[in-house]
Amino acid sequence: xxxxxxxxxxxxxxxxxxxxxxxxxxxxxxxxxxxxxxxxxxxxxxxxxxxxxxxxxxxxxxxxxxxxxxxxxxxxxxxxxxxxxxxxxxxxxxxxxxxxxxxxxxxxxxxxxxxxxxxxxxxxxxxxxxxxxxxxxxxxxxxxxxxxxxxxxx
Numbered sequence: 001x002x003x004x005x006x007x008x009x010x011x012x013x014x015x016x017x018x019x020x021x022x023x024x025x026x027x028x029x030x031x032x033x034x035x036x037x038x039x040x041x042x043x044x045x046x047x048x049x050x051x052x053x054x055x056x057x058x059x060x061x062x063x064x065x066x067x068x069x070x071x072x073x074x075x076x077x078x079x080x081x082x083x084x085x086x087x088x089x090x091x092x093x094x095x096x097x098x099x100x101x102x103x104x105x106x107x108x109x110x111x112x113x114x115x116x117x118x119x120x121x122x123x124x125x126x127x128x129x130x131x132x133x134x135x136x137x138x139x140x141x142x143x144x145x146x147x148x149x150x151x152x153x154x
Contacts (some may be wrong), residue, residue: 077152084149088142095137102130 034040109123 006075038129074153077154079148082152084142084146090148091137091140091142095134098130098134098137102127102134105130
């Protein structure tokens with residue numbers, strides 16, 4: 001393109017055109033530099049892809065482990081919840097049996113009213129001890145453990 005321009009004549013040199021050629025030359029040098037070579041860019045892209053694949057494999061492995069841990073935790077929570085429910089049923093049964101024993105002791109005490117003072121003293125003592133045991137059982141709050149187990153299950 002430069003050879004086609006006549007600079008020997010009386011006309012001034014076309015500086016605007018020459019400046020455009022200079023800019024285009026610089027841009028082409030930049031585009032053809034070794035850093036911008038397609039092979040080099042392809043190698044960088046391949047390296048980035050390999051790194052990405054490796055990181056994705058690691059993330060998949062971690063996700064698999066977390067999923068397995070979550071499943072194990074869910075199973076543990078279910079077992080804990082089942083055991084808490086069974087314990088609650090056992091305690092309720094014991095409480096009902098203790099209340100029934102207390103009622104039976106009261107009935108027995110009323111039917112055995114005799115002149116024997118030792119018998120009279122031992123039955124009220126037994127009754128007070130049974131009442132103390134029932135009060136202790138009622139004071140223990142097991143519903144909190146059941147809620148905790150249900151929360152773990154969720």
